[in-house]
Amino acid sequence: MKKNLLLHHYIKQKTAFRLYFTKTLDGLDMEDIHQLRVAVKKLRAIWSLLETITEGKLNKRLRKAIVSDLFDAAGELRETQVNLIILTKKNTNYLHEFVQYHKHNEKTEKDRLLEIMQDFNRIELEGLDVDLQKHILELNNDEIQNKSAKYVLRKIIKVHKLKSKLPDTERLHKIRIHLKAVREILSILNKLFLDSHLGKLIKNIKKLNKAIGEWHDYTVLIPMLHEFSKVRKNKKGRHHLKKYIQGFEKKQDVREEIIQEMLDDCLQPTKLKQLYKLIGESI
Numbered sequence: 001m002k003k004n005l006l007l008h009h010y011i012k013q014k015t016a017f018r019l020y021f022t023k024t025l026d027g028l029d030m031e032d033i034h035q036l037r038v039a040v041k042k043l044r045a046i047w048s049l050l051e052t053i054t055e056g057k058l059n060k061r062l063r064k065a066i067v068s069d070l071f072d073a074a075g076e077l078r079e080t081q082v083n084l085i086i087l088t089k090k091n092t093n094y095l096h097e098f099v100q101y102h103k104h105n106e107k108t109e110k111d112r113l114l115e116i117m118q119d120f121n122r123i124e125l126e127g128l129d130v131d132l133q134k135h136i137l138e139l140n141n142d143e144i145q146n147k148s149a150k151y152v153l154r155k156i157i158k159v160h161k162l163k164s165k166l167p168d169t170e171r172l173h174k175i176r177i178h179l180k181a182v183r184e185i186l187s188i189l190n191k192l193f194l195d196s197h198l199g200k201l202i203k204n205i206k207k208l209n210k211a212i213g214e215w216h217d218y219t220v221l222i223p224m225l226h227e228f229s230k231v232r233k234n235k236k237g238r239h240h241l242k243k244y245i246q247g248f249e250k251k252q253d254v255r256e257e258i259i260q261e262m263l264d265d266c267l268q269p270t271k272l273k274q275l276y277k278l279i280g281e282s283i
Contacts, residue, residue: 005192006144007136013042025117028110030081033074040071045184053147054135066125073116077109082217094240098228145192148185149278155182156267163263169219172259176212179205197274204266211262215255222248
């Protein structure tokens with residue numbers, strides 16, 4: 001009997017989730033926290049795909065609800081840690097108080113994440129997998145391939161609609177979420193249907209996601225710096241902070257232009273032809 005590749009992929013992602021859950025619980029290492037969030041993102045993308053493929057028989061909300069507090073707490077901690085990396089690169093006394101504030105937040109957020117992880121209901125999540133795996137086994141690889149390609153194309157249509165209204169912080173964040181799901185499903189498709197065009201598309205979307213991720217990091221940091229500068233009593237300190245903020249904002253403008261160009265290039269219809277081929281259509 002031919003191996004069900006989607007089930008094989010799902011089991012692999014669940015294994016990664018278990019691994020980084022345990023490692024994070026044991027040491028709260030920054031890279032382990034990041035990999036834990038990546039694992040959750042990949043699982044959420046597969047749950048969304050399966051809800052579509054099974055026409056709602058598998059409800060993604062039940063599963064997402066179980067991991068939402070864990071995902072959110074890890075995300076808040078990750079943002080604080082990324083902010084600390086950016087700030088410490090500047091190596092200036094004028095940011096010392098702000099760095100200390102973030103270090104305090106990091107400790108609080110670590111405690112909160114640890115508390116959530118200790119209360120996390122792994123048994124409930126594993127229990128839901130019994131039904132999920134049964135549904136996956138009822139699907140054949142051709143059906144998974146066709147419906148996955150349609151799912152990705154629908155996501156890409158949503159991205160096209162959103163990108164026409166850029167620059168907009170909220171819309172660009174939504175584009176990032178859609179593209180992360182697209183990349184995960186494309187990775188599954190690439191395993192089912194080895195093709196250089198899909199491989200290139202995955203690589204391009206990975207670069208695009210990285211660029212949007214960097215933009216996101218500074219989008220979170222800049223408003224916090226503005227608030228911090230307002231409470232600075234030292235006039236010289238406020239002046240220096242203003243210069244740092246202006247430098248960050250100029251780079252953000254450049255990032256937004258680059259992201260727009262990358263979006264236009266990456267999602268050209270000709271670069272999506274393999275996806276149309278998988279659903280038996282041409283561009």
